[in-house]
Amino acid sequence: MYGLIGQIKAAPGQRDALIEIMLEGLMAMPGCLSYILARDPLEEDLIWVTEVWDSPISHQNSLGLPSVQQAIMKARPLIAGFGQRFETLPVGGHGLPRNQMQE
Amino acid sequence: MYGLIGQIKAAPGQRDALIEIMLEGLMAMPGCLSYILARDPLEEDLIWVTEVWDSPISHQNSLGLPSVQQAIMKARPLIAGFGQRFETLPVGGHGLPRNQMQE
Numbered sequence: 001m002y003g004l005i006g007q008i009k010a011a012p013g014q015r016d017a018l019i020e021i022m023l024e025g026l027m028a029m030p031g032c033l034s035y036i037l038a039r040d041p042l043e044e045d046l047i048w049v050t051e052v053w054d055s056p057i058s059h060q061n062s063l064g065l066p067s068v069q070q071a072i073m074k075a076r077p078l079i080a081g082f083g084q085r086f087e088t089l090p091v092g093g094h095g096l097p098r099n100q101m102q103e
Numbered sequence: 104m105y106g107l108i109g110q111i112k113a114a115p116g117q118r119d120a121l122i123e124i125m126l127e128g129l130m131a132m133p134g135c136l137s138y139i140l141a142r143d144p145l146e147e148d149l150i151w152v153t154e155v156w157d158s159p160i161s162h163q164n165s166l167g168l169p170s171v172q173q174a175i176m177k178a179r180p181l182i183a184g185f186g187q188r189f190e191t192l193p194v195g196g197h198g199l200p201r202n203q204m205q206e
Contacts, residue, residue: 003151019194023195023196032197034139034196034198036106036153036155036199037196038106038192038193038194039192039193039194041190041192048108050108050139052139052198086143086151087144088141088143088151089144090139090142091122092139092140093140094129094135094137094138094139095136095138095139095155095198095199
């Protein structure tokens with residue numbers, strides 16, 4: 001598995017609009033096991049994205065999906081920048097499809 | 104919803120043993136919507152934990168569950184320390200129970 005934990009900084013006041021666009025773009029991405037958006041409780045324009053994919057290739061391929069490309073085009077004007085970004089190697093847990101869990 | 108993104112540093116060489124104990128302790132925590140453990144690809148003793156709960160209270164209550172207390176007792180000797188820790192306010196996405204998603 002392949003994971004990403006990252007921060008996206010929305011343009012001022014645009015965080016919820018950006019989240020909305022991103023949630024729309026998340027439908028049916030092959031190999032995507034978990035993709036959760038969260039508001040930062042302290043920085044009002046900051047969004048956290050935590051992702052789990054079955055492989056780095058699935059993540060890479062998702063960027064070419066028409067639904068994702070449309071979301072990126074719509075989202076771009078609302079993005080002020082990016083913050084921290086961590087790659088991870090997910091092992092298992094709760095909230096992943098059953099056959100991906102290590103138990 | 105309530106989220107946590109955190110780093111746990113295992114004692115040298117104990118990362119996988121610690122992950123194993125933590126995965127065992129994760130069963131049936133009320134209000135836990137997602138709880139994923141990941142290895143850091145660069146730091147060999149570092150574990151990432153990303154959590155989503157229905158409320159901060161469910162997270163707090165989980166610490167009193169017998170299964171979690173047992174896991175903490177078993178895990179403690181294998182933990183060298185904690186790293187970064189971020190609280191988040193999850194909004195939705197893929198990998199959460201259906202009725203928690205904002206769509």
